[in-house]
Amino acid sequence: MTRDKLRIIPLGGLGEVGMNMMALEYGDDIVVIDCGVLFPESDMLGVDLAIPDMTYLVQRKERVRAVLITHGHEDHTGALPWLLRRVNVPVYAPRLAHGLIEVKLKEYRLLRESQLHVAKPGVPLELGAFAVEWYRVCHSIPDSTGLIIRTPVGTVVHSGDYKIDHTPVDGKPTDFGRLAQVGNEGVLLFMADSTYAEVPGYTPSEQVVSDTLEQVIAKAPGRVIVATFASLISRIQQVMNGAAAHDRRVCVLGRSMEDNVQMALKLGYLAAPAGLLVKVHEANSLPPHKVVFITTGTQGEPTSVLVRVAKKEHRDLSVIPGDTVVFSASAIPGNETLISRTIDDLFRLGATVLYDRIARVHVHGHASQEEQKMMISLLKPQFFIPVHGEYRHMVIHSRLAQSMGVPPANTFVLEDGDVLELNSQRGDVVDKVATGPTFVDGSRLWDTDSSVLKDRRLLSRDGFVVVMVALDKGTGRLAGKPEVVSAGFVDEPDLLDESRQLVIKTLDKGGDRPVEWSYVNSKLKEVLGRFFYEHTKRRPMIMPMSVDV
DSSP: TTTSSSEEEEEEEEEEEOEEEEEEEEEEEEEEEEOBBBBOOOOOOOOOSSEEEEEHHTTTGGGEEEEEEEOOHHHTTTHHHHHTTTTOEEEEHHHHHHHHHHHHHHHHHHGGGGGGOOOOOOEEEETTEEEEEEEEOOOSSTTTTTEEEEEEEEEEEEEOSSBBBSSTSOOOOOHHHHHHHHHHHOSSSSEEEEETTTTTTTOOOHHHHHHHHHHHHOOOSOOEEOOOOOOOOOHHHHHHHHHHHTTEEEEESSSHHHHHHHHHHTTTOOOOOOBBBBOOHHHHHOOOGGGEEEEEOOOOOOHHHHHHHHHOSSOOOOOOTTOOEEEEEOOOTTOOOHHHHHHHHHTTTOOOOEOOTOOOOOOSSSOOHHHHHHHHHHHHOOOEEEBOOHHHHHHHHHHHHHHHOGGGGGOOOTTTTEEEEEEESSSEEEEOOOOOOEEETTTTTETTTTTHHHHHHHHHHHHHEEEEOOOOOOOBBSSOOOOOOEEEOOOHHHHHHHHHHHHHHHHOOOOOSOOOOOHHHHHHHHHHHHHHHHHHHHEEEEEEEEEEE
């Protein structure tokens, strides 16, 4: 390792929307920015979540000084339980994010009060070779922040997720004064949110959504069901405000949503007049025009409240004529099909469904191009790294930075696992570390090369064939007629019957030798694999099941 260089190592979030995790390393000190999850896409074969590969940090755990959280969304905090099981490290987070993380760590029985700390904007923190300061930004959740990190080679600014909103729901705008001051002092490196780098102009204010939601609640003839992210506290407050203004009661459904609302009420991030919040049995006894439900399910998650309602599987809530359902969230890339299916199901049940293509019921929380230019102009960085986005977003953002005067040689479009070494004169990508998603499947973790996932991929594509044979233990000869059963492969009795005859022909060559099961199983896979491919051009998984008699 070069002692006088800063190493920037993205472990997630560069090349995908989610799974954000960035390590900064100088000498014997490492700090980690964010620790998020990636919600499963349609090709992820039934897994619950994807998290970053944390091998690099686990192998150097004695040098990891802290995890620095920018805000409370799951794609920045959700992987903390898996990191904290393996690395005993303090976590510093803004107050609302602290509360959300506390709820999650309690759920996983990992909460240690001495490990979780509140970070206050403007209050610096010394962490080995790093001095860290949080600064306030606007996003779609209160207490969102960016980071100013002083290092021995210069100042690094990390934007977190941000947009420039002059009328934020919580009334706390971005701290432009502090950013201008840091920019005048000199910024070595700016790492900036790229999620909406394709979008020209400015991102609309959250105030637009407040106005739309209030109109929807005022005009809806029956119940209003608003689906949003459980951590989108600002949106929940907007719905509560609209309900209170039109004499409706509010019922919150979904365990994560309920836990977060109770925490936010306790900390003062949500304000609800007395009597506004009611339990589900009370809500169901009210006239339809007197109630609003707030639920999870904007991404079509199979176990979420709204999806179960759409499938008529929720025990407490079902669609009735006159209901208005509002999707107040953007689609995470990869979830579009699941979301469309849920919207269709709700329409079939007779609901009026509002979503961002037909009504301004959501605005995203990320900077568009003019806001990104403003931040680059304010900070005047020597080097620039686009972060948080798919590859095209980062390329477009890097070109935007170059148009603002950052030299092309000083902009780096990195991918997860790249190791950039940086000093005050130049930067070079010098290495690649282990990276890629680790899949969370119940209580198990699988990497992308897992045989379990390979088998699921094969099963989802070509199905499987079970071959059941009984052999004489002493001679190795068939002791009965074999069975060949297909699932998800073919429904052709003649083909399966022909495959049985092939099994008989293959195994009816025993002599006076004991059965060698490893040979039998491999032979059946080889012969049947070739047979089925010749007839169908597909390769099902073949599963021999053998017994000796």
